[in-house]
Amino acid sequence: MQTKAILSTDELESLRSLGERVRLARLRRNLTQAEFAERMGVRRLTVVSLEKARPGVTVSTLLKALTVLGYTGRLGDLLASDPIGEGMEIATGRKRAGRSAGVADF
Numbered sequence: 001m002q003t004k005a006i007l008s009t010d011e012l013e014s015l016r017s018l019g020e021r022v023r024l025a026r027l028r029r030n031l032t033q034a035e036f037a038e039r040m041g042v043r044r045l046t047v048v049s050l051e052k053a054r055p056g057v058t059v060s061t062l063l064k065a066l067t068v069l070g071y072t073g074r075l076g077d078l079l080a081s082d083p084i085g086e087g088m089e090i091a092t093g094r095k096r097a098g099r100s101a102g103v104a105d106f
Contacts, residue, residue, distance in 0.1 A: 007055060019053030022062075025069045026051075040064040 007015065026036050026047075033051075037044040042061060050057045050065060063075050 005055065012053070012055075015053040015055065017053075018062075019051045022065055022069075023051040029069070036065075036068060039068045 026033070031039070033047045034044050037047045040047070040061070041064065046057070046061055047065075050061055059075075063072070066072055066074050
């Protein structure tokens, strides 16, 4: 069963900013949406959805866009540095994630 994430206002704003940055990067390369889509191997409407920050766009679509723009490694670099997680690990130690009875898994 496929579920849909409920995004906060801040998350939606971050998504909108990402879509705008993809659009600007495409325009800087003088690519139309149709040319960009062809290079990505998707339909033009998928590029429109990515640039308009529609939440249903897949991570693989973003990866294809980054590849065409010349930034294949950028997506994997997002958590290369994790100061929040590292601080938590220092404070509490690393624990294996487990399931708790009666707690929703989301």
